[in-house]
Amino acid sequence: MSLLLAASLLLKALAVPLLARVAWVDFTTQKISNRDVLLLLCLGLGSLQLFSVQAGSWWDMGLSAIAGLILFIALFPFWVLRKVGAGDVKLIAVTPFLIGGSDLVVFSLLLLVFAIATAAVVKNPFLLPAGMFRHYVQHMDRKGVVPFGVPISAAAICTIVLQMYQALMVATSSGILQQLN
Template sequence: MLSAAAMLMKLLAVPLLFRIAKLDFTTHRIANSNVLLLLCLGAASLFLAGLGQGSWWDLGLSAAAGLALFLALFPFWLLKKVGAGDVKLMAAAPFVSGGADLMVFAIALLVFAIVTVMVVRNPMLLPSPAFRVYVEHLDRRRVVPFGVPIAAALIVTIGLQLAAQVLAAWSS
């Protein structure tokens, strides 16, 4: 029962991740309230899973990874290479993905970041002229909405976790 409640918390994070991605794409801003809500949903999910399993390893690993990501990205924010919202979102991401699935999140983030860079660097590959103009604008301003690939990677990670839980329930 507690693992189902933990997965429900993660599923509640999916619409919030879509909202974060949309706002970052359109306004280049990630609201602190959205990141805080995402952090709370992820921590609640890990807490419920820890209660069910009797182990707090996943919560501790997520907290350590979040702190490490924040400390690693903070200098890049000081150098104006990354936005503050992106740094905070990356620090909250391990709580949503969970410590056990950090590698899945990292691989998905790498794939989505490469796709984002390719789209920004080669806007002529895109079908719509209006979208091409927008991406060319991003390239001229040297602004990339990095919250979009972070949110997409988290959504993929949650989807894979849900699929694994459904398969485990079917097999038992």
């Protein structure tokens, strides 16, 4: 595994706890801070830059930029109509930079699964075991608030973990890790 690819994976690995924090804060306060979104953007841009230099192609970075712009433009009217929070719009627009353009399909499928699961939990809080947790989710249902940052973060984390696993499998199967030791 080249140093550029290892550094790119390290930046993605640093994004995982930040995404977990974003999910927790969004779940508890229904807020996603601009600081967290900007930090995720920087980690994503750095990772994509390193990967693009290593691969010798800027296709992934261009695809990520186009996908981020399309997602922002598509969700902006929903923010204007107060159907989605501004933090959710910014987070979903930054996510293609974080995961890269080549894995947007995987991210989209995982986002669909996690969004459906989140909606099911919010609409059916009796599926949850803890009374306090059930009460909190019922409160969110009455207010009409769904923390969409949670499924976005969960899908991004799963996609990043899958990317890291694939990179390690390629590195170990090609014998590169054995040569480094």
